[in-house]
Amino acid sequence: MIRFSNQILMSVLLSCLITCTVQAGKPEDSSFSFRKKYKGEKFLLAGCGWDKVAVVDRRTCRFEWVHTIGKGEDCNDVEVTRERNILYAYTAGARLITPEQRVIWDYKVDRNEELFTATQLSDGGYLLAICGHPARIVELDKEGYPVKEIRFETGIKTVHDQFRQIEKTKRNTYLIPLFGSGELIEMNVSGQIINRVEVGGAPFSVKQLKRGKRLLVGCGDGHRWVEIDTKTWKIERSVTSDDLEGLSLLFVAELSRYGDGTTLLCNWNGHSKDKSQPKLVEIDRNNRIVWQLDDKGSIRNISAVWRLP
Numbered sequence: 001m002i003r004f005s006n007q008i009l010m011s012v013l014l015s016c017l018i019t020c021t022v023q024a025g026k027p028e029d030s031s032f033s034f035r036k037k038y039k040g041e042k043f044l045l046a047g048c049g050w051d052k053v054a055v056v057d058r059r060t061c062r063f064e065w066v067h068t069i070g071k072g073e074d075c076n077d078v079e080v081t082r083e084r085n086i087l088y089a090y091t092a093g094a095r096l097i098t099p100e101q102r103v104i105w106d107y108k109v110d111r112n113e114e115l116f117t118a119t120q121l122s123d124g125g126y127l128l129a130i131c132g133h134p135a136r137i138v139e140l141d142k143e144g145y146p147v148k149e150i151r152f153e154t155g156i157k158t159v160h161d162q163f164r165q166i167e168k169t170k171r172n173t174y175l176i177p178l179f180g181s182g183e184l185i186e187m188n189v190s191g192q193i194i195n196r197v198e199v200g201g202a203p204f205s206v207k208q209l210k211r212g213k214r215l216l217v218g219c220g221d222g223h224r225w226v227e228i229d230t231k232t233w234k235i236e237r238s239v240t241s242d243d244l245e246g247l248s249l250l251f252v253a254e255l256s257r258y259g260d261g262t263t264l265l266c267n268w269n270g271h272s273k274d275k276s277q278p279k280l281v282e283i284d285r286n287n288r289i290v291w292q293l294d295d296k297g298s299i300r301n302i303s304a305v306w307r308l309p
Helices: none
Strands: 042-046 052-057 063-068 078-080 086-089 093-097 103-108 114-120 126-131 135-140 146-152 174-178 183-187 193-198 205-209 214-218 224-229 234-240 251-257 263-268 280-283 289-293 304-308
Touching: 042 078, 078 114, 078 304, 086 114, 093 114, 093 126, 103 135, 174 205, 174 214, 205 251, 214 251, 214 263, 224 251, 251 304, 263 304
Parallel strands: none
Antiparallel strands: 042 052, 042 304, 052 063, 078 086, 086 093, 093 103, 114 126, 126 135, 135 146, 174 183, 183 193, 205 214, 214 224, 224 234, 251 263, 263 280, 280 289
């Protein structure tokens, strides 16, 4: 494996609100620098069924950095690390690359497994989650070497239907949206399920809100997202298309929540005949659309997003 030295931590700034149309074509700068301060103006995007990982500017609406992935390498998780490298899952494994697209490490899974979660942990290491029999959670150190593995069974026979994005909590537990059973579970390091709630649909992602007191869950083909109170493990809020004016929720994939209560939504259209809906949307706390990425077909699908600070 190739090693690369750490760089400077990103600065976190506020975002602006704007509606734009992506202009397809060659990116303006193929050597895009992730060291700059962007004030929330750019998104790192990827999607199941799309052969790219790309940075899009929300004001100019142009591709500014493009990384092409291989045939069949569906990306359902992508982010910029503290060292300003790019981490992404690609079904057959996970890669960490530099902005210059040099591979730092490439973790591959067996042919009968699928990897959909790749994220950096608070200690600088990495968390990978692998569907299979058994399913596996693997933690890597800062250099990309495996240091922990937890094996467990999801109760879901088909590997592809097990899970997508999972998260680790500060309590050293794991939040796992079970794609094929419509449930969100919390599992400890011994593989024991300590909490469970039915959310419906095909839950894709989970995000911890308010220091872990609430959970934000994208329910996939359930065409909604929900918020869960972690004290009671009950659904406290549910948002569907009926709650939104001018937007039809398709497959609700990754979600993020800003400090002002605005929700960033990946509205993946891979299972829908309706291709008219925006694929990336910001919705305020009153369920009003404040920005949308109207790409006019230049992006096939978006299921994963990372807002550059």
